[in-house]
Amino acid sequence: MASNVMDQDFFAIPSRALVFSLVLHISIPFVFITLHSLDKWGLFPFLHHSEPSKQVYQNFIQVDVVALPDALPNEEKKAVDMSLPIMPKPGGTPEIPTPVHSNDGMTVPDEAATAAANLAKRKHLDAQEAADKAHKEKLRKAEEDKILKHLKEEADREAALKSIVAKGKQKGRQQVAGNLLSKGASISGMIGTSKDQYGALVTQAIHEHFNPYMWLQKRKLFAVVRMDLFPTTGRVRAKKILKSSGDSSYDSAVLQAIDESQPLPIPADSSILEDGITIEFRPEKP
Amino acid sequence: MKRIILLISIVLYSVNLHAAMYISVTASNFKKAKLALGHVHPLPGATIDPKLLEDIDTQVHSDMELANLFEFIPQSNFADMDQAKDLYAAKYEEWAAKGAAFVIKLGVKTEGTKLVMEALLFDIPGQKKIFGTRYSYPVAQYYRVVHALTEDVLKELSGEKGLFFSRIAMVCRGTGVRKNSKEVFVVDPDGRNLTQLTSDNTLTLSPSWSPDSKYLLYTQYTTARNGKKGTMLKRHSLATGDRKPMSSRDGMNSGAAWSPKGDRVAMTLSFNGRPEIYFIGSAGGGEPDPFSRNLQIRRVGGEGFQTLFAATLFDVEPSWSPDGSKIVFSSARTGNPMIFTADVNTKIGNQLTFAGKYNATPAWSPKGDKIVFAAQRVAEGNFDLYLIDPDGNNLTRLTSGERAVGRRVNTENPSWAPTGRHMTFSNNDGGNYAVYVMSLDGAVKRKVSPEGRECTEPSWSNFEG
Numbered sequence: 001m002a003s004n005v006m007d008q009d010f011f012a013i014p015s016r017a018l019v020f021s022l023v024l025h026i027s028i029p030f031v032f033i034t035l036h037s038l039d040k041w042g043l044f045p046f047l048h049h050s051e052p053s054k055q056v057y058q059n060f061i062q063v064d065v066v067a068l069p070d071a072l073p074n075e076e077k078k079a080v081d082m083s084l085p086i087m088p089k090p091g092g093t094p095e096i097p098t099p100v101h102s103n104d105g106m107t108v109p110d111e112a113a114t115a116a117a118n119l120a121k122r123k124h125l126d127a128q129e130a131a132d133k134a135h136k137e138k139l140r141k142a143e144e145d146k147i148l149k150h151l152k153e154e155a156d157r158e159a160a161l162k163s164i165v166a167k168g169k170q171k172g173r174q175q176v177a178g179n180l181l182s183k184g185a186s187i188s189g190m191i192g193t194s195k196d197q198y199g200a201l202v203t204q205a206i207h208e209h210f211n212p213y214m215w216l217q218k219r220k221l222f223a224v225v226r227m228d229l230f231p232t233t234g235r236v237r238a239k240k241i242l243k244s245s246g247d248s249s250y251d252s253a254v255l256q257a258i259d260e261s262q263p264l265p266i267p268a269d270s271s272i273l274e275d276g277i278t279i280e281f282r283p284e285k286p
Numbered sequence: 287m288k289r290i291i292l293l294i295s296i297v298l299y300s301v302n303l304h305a306a307m308y309i310s311v312t313a314s315n316f317k318k319a320k321l322a323l324g325h326v327h328p329l330p331g332a333t334i335d336p337k338l339l340e341d342i343d344t345q346v347h348s349d350m351e352l353a354n355l356f357e358f359i360p361q362s363n364f365a366d367m368d369q370a371k372d373l374y375a376a377k378y379e380e381w382a383a384k385g386a387a388f389v390i391k392l393g394v395k396t397e398g399t400k401l402v403m404e405a406l407l408f409d410i411p412g413q414k415k416i417f418g419t420r421y422s423y424p425v426a427q428y429y430r431v432v433h434a435l436t437e438d439v440l441k442e443l444s445g446e447k448g449l450f451f452s453r454i455a456m457v458c459r460g461t462g463v464r465k466n467s468k469e470v471f472v473v474d475p476d477g478r479n480l481t482q483l484t485s486d487n488t489l490t491l492s493p494s495w496s497p498d499s500k501y502l503l504y505t506q507y508t509t510a511r512n513g514k515k516g517t518m519l520k521r522h523s524l525a526t527g528d529r530k531p532m533s534s535r536d537g538m539n540s541g542a543a544w545s546p547k548g549d550r551v552a553m554t555l556s557f558n559g560r561p562e563i564y565f566i567g568s569a570g571g572g573e574p575d576p577f578s579r580n581l582q583i584r585r586v587g588g589e590g591f592q593t594l595f596a597a598t599l600f601d602v603e604p605s606w607s608p609d610g611s612k613i614v615f616s617s618a619r620t621g622n623p624m625i626f627t628a629d630v631n632t633k634i635g636n637q638l639t640f641a642g643k644y645n646a647t648p649a650w651s652p653k654g655d656k657i658v659f660a661a662q663r664v665a666e667g668n669f670d671l672y673l674i675d676p677d678g679n680n681l682t683r684l685t686s687g688e689r690a691v692g693r694r695v696n697t698e699n700p701s702w703a704p705t706g707r708h709m710t711f712s713n714n715d716g717g718n719y720a721v722y723v724m725s726l727d728g729a730v731k732r733k734v735s736p737e738g739r740e741c742t743e744p745s746w747s748n749f750e751g
Contacts, residue, residue, distance in 0.1 A: 195307060198307075199307060199308075199309045202309055203309045203310065203311055206309075206311050207311050207312065207314070210311055210313060210315065211315045211316060211317040212313055212316055212317070213316065213317060213318075213319050213355070213443070214316040214317065214318055214319075214355050215355055215440075215443055215444030215445070215446065216313075216316065216444075217313075217316045218653050218655065218706070219445075221313075248412055249409075249411075249412075252411055252412075257311070272307060273307075275307070276307070277307045277308075277309060278307065278308045278309070279308075279309050279310070279311055280308075280309075280310045280311070281311050281312075281313060282310060282311070282312055282313070283312070283313055284312055284313060284314055
């Protein structure tokens with residue numbers, strides 16, 4: 001019975017099954033085409049792992065740099081290696097600079113060979129620089145504090161003296177200076193007031209001409225200058241930097257401000273100028 | 287006795303007269319340095335293609351102008367002194383007479399496929415050479431030699447690094463089948479070397495740099511392994527092109543900002559139902575650490591803290607202070623989105639802005655002294671950039687979107703250059719959104735995104751030395 005069935009049906013494929021099979025197989029490519037186009041239009045019917053984009057970006061700094069000699073090119077040459085760090089290059093970058101032998105005998109080191117060395121050196125130098133900077137900053141701060149303390153002491157002493165003098169005047173010179181004393185101020189009298197007013201005038205005159213370079217704006221620089229004026233003309237007799245800011249262009253701007261603000265206002269009482277004027281130049285926000 | 291007192295008084299009086307007068311002058315007016323920037327000459331004995339010479343000349347002037355630190359002395363004023371043979375020395379008195387504070391002298395030659403440039407910078411009042419350097423690089427990329435020179439000049443004079451040795455990442459509309467897709471692009475701050483970083487044919491958002499400029503973080507709409515669609519924060523290595531999924535929680539995974547120390551990332555997550563700022567590890571993984579949830583915001587002009595309006599709360603777009611101790615962000619906790627700062631450790635914060643319809647995308651300056659943000663005013667309706675001090679003082683408007691015939695343009699998504707003297711932003715002045723680089727005072731403004739392509743959300747990398 002079983003063999004009979006086999007004999008009859010084994011090779012005889014029913015036409016329905018044949019059609020079904022044909023349709024199924026022909027439709028397979030269409031399934032893939034459909035999936036692909038759905039994918040393209042942003043619909044992901046099945047798991048979709050996007051291919052990681054392997055875009056490699058060329059590193060930025062690869063310019064070979066050599067310091068120029070101090071002397072003219074045909075005089076004695078002394079190559080100083082001031083190379084910018086040369087970063088290890090990722091694969092597939094378009095151009096690899098080759099070592100250069102410049103006409104005056106200075107050699108640009110081979111990039112690949114020295115890249116790592118340069119980087120290490122640079123890192124070391126950076127660390128040193130940072131430590132150095134921190135130390136300098138500390139010293140600067142200490143110096144500044146010292147000066148400020150000194151100035152404050154001086155001012156305190158001055159104020160104390162003034163109050164003693166004012167008291168003395170009230171007692172001893174009441175009749176002479178009585179109507180000149182302003183009412184109720186602790187440090188006052190003609191001398192105190194006019195000195196403050198005069199100070200404000202000088203401050204304003206110098207401030208107008210004090211224009212350091214733009215790049216110094218955020219540097220919080222601080223300098224102290226002492227100047228002497230001719231009491232009759234308001235011109236500067238002498239000026240001296242008591243405390244440098246540490247930046248030469250800031251110091252020049254300080255001195256230039258004093259020079260350009262001439263002639264400075266003249267005080268009614270020229271004795272104010274007898275011991276000079278100390279000016280601190282400080283950043284906008286302490 | 288009385289006589290003695292009088293005597294002492296007189297002595298003291300005269301001492302008082304002799305006490306030095308003390309005044310304090312505050313620096314508030316800063317000037318550009320007068321620079322004599324001559325023509326680029328062929329080095330002695332060298333001949334060079336005049337077209338190349340002209341290109342280099344143009345590039346030098348363009349770079350120095352972008353630096354925005356110099357006032358250029360007209361070349362006609364010193365034409366007689368601008369000669370190739372004088373390259374290695376400067377006649378200080380003569381230059382001083384021309385009013386120059388600094389002089390740059392440049393000589394070039396070609397050696398095979400390489401361009402060699404010798405550059406010298408002189409300090410005229412100081413009567414000294416600041417540096418003399420020889421640069422060499424393939425001729426085809428001559429502008430990199432000029433960038434290296436400009437970077438050196440800025441480093442020497444201002445101590446600032448990274449105006450040219452840095453890059454800008456941004457998202458631009460893709461050219462693929464899906465017209466609303468956006469891909470990440472990277473470009474030099476002068477608009478050169480445009481490189482497409484992703485080709486994923488999907489929406490990509492808020493690229494931002496790691497502090498070492500070796501990685502980019504961005505958010506993409508993707509389908510996760512479990513087949514769920516959503517946003518995913520990815521970390522993209524620029525050296526290898528490898529990408530690592532950092533966060534793909536439910537809802538938003540966006541607005542990532544790497545901490546300055548590089549140990550963690552602040553970002554907005556909304557798996558909890560509303561967008562809040564969290565910290566995640568900079569390698570991804572682990573549980574997110576909520577930052578903005580329990581902040582206490584000081585009451586303005588009084589004691590105590592503001593009450594939280596939980597219903598309207600969202601906290602987005604974090605940006606770190608340069609020391610990593612604080613975060614500035616945009617939050618709708620008081621109604622309209624406003625700018626807030628908060629201490630990372632104490633979680634005590636301050637509200638910086640109180641006006642306008644929408645204050646967004648704050649960015650803390652590299653020196654820590656300013657915060658820039660985009661704000662939409664109620665009356666005007668467009669976004670403009672504003673500066674504010676981290677303590678809430680000195681609110682200053684940077685841009686004005688008002689144009690002819692009642693048209694208004696938006697300026698959005700500011701990001702600082704590592705020098706803090708320039709910023710980049712997107713702006714739709716020309717119709718489409720494009721990415722621009724601008725000096726802080728607005729004196730120089732340049733488009734860096736490609737023509738005819740919509741680009742937004744720029745992020746400026748750190749100095750890449």
